[in-house]
Amino acid sequence: MGVTRGAKRPVGVAMAWLRRQPPKVKAFLAVVAGMAALAFLRLVVRDHDNLFVAAEAVHALGISVLSYKLIKEKTCAGLSLKSQDLTALFLAVRLYCSFVMEYDIHTLLDTAALGTTLWVIYMMRFKLKSSYMEDKDNFAIYFVVVPCAILAILIHPSTSHNIFNRICWAFCVYLEAVSVLPQLRLMQNTQIVEPFTAHYVFALGIARFLSCAHWILQVLDTHGRLLTALGYGLWPPIVLLSEIVQTFILADFCYYYVKSVVGGNLVLRLPSGVV
Known part of the structure; x- marks a missing residue:
């Protein structure tokens, strides 16, 4: 002892x-x-491309925890349907871009992620609707969708692809960076986060950090040539900035999560002003 x-x-x-x-x-x-x-x-880590694979694996682990919550506990309390809607939207757009612009292993990963997200949305809208905290999930999503669309029209890749596809690519990058905001708002409104929801959001934070690390280290490894490959103008630094924004949006929550775990608390309590 x-x-x-x-x-x-x-x-x-x-x-x-x-x-x-x-x-x-x-x-x-x-x-x-x-x-x-x-x-x-x-x-x-010798091959920094593995960091992106690790990010996808951690994200998948988070979704698995979320699926367990929905199936075994038969409740979606504490989950933001609006965050899931935004996730499905950026994944659908990214999947379209992947099919018409590059088509690689990430196309399969995005297909699986989109399928799982649509299943979560279905469960929340129909099967577990009675436990959905609609009054707490009050983030106006047009506050992020509209600015992301405008920014995508103004700042997008300067590659040789069709202009519409390039705008779609930029839109899904920007929307992904802020898609978790409704979830954070809901948790701030309740100020008490049950374990499975906390595990899921923490997994998102770790995945975002690994993805951000992947981009930063790839830029360092290529001595900046990766930025040129992404295009010219403001787009390359904006891509990196979006990754960093995603990480910092979740950093504060991850701090309180680690603090709660170290303290031996199963239920996470958020002070006011975290989001």
């Missing part, structure tokens, strides 16, 4: 110290931790 307490004490002290720090210090420490994680991944 004494050994266990001694092992946990440094972590508890570190978490207590971190909680007392002002937001700017926390943000700085998050950036430092992210850079340290990138450096570690660059050293231990």
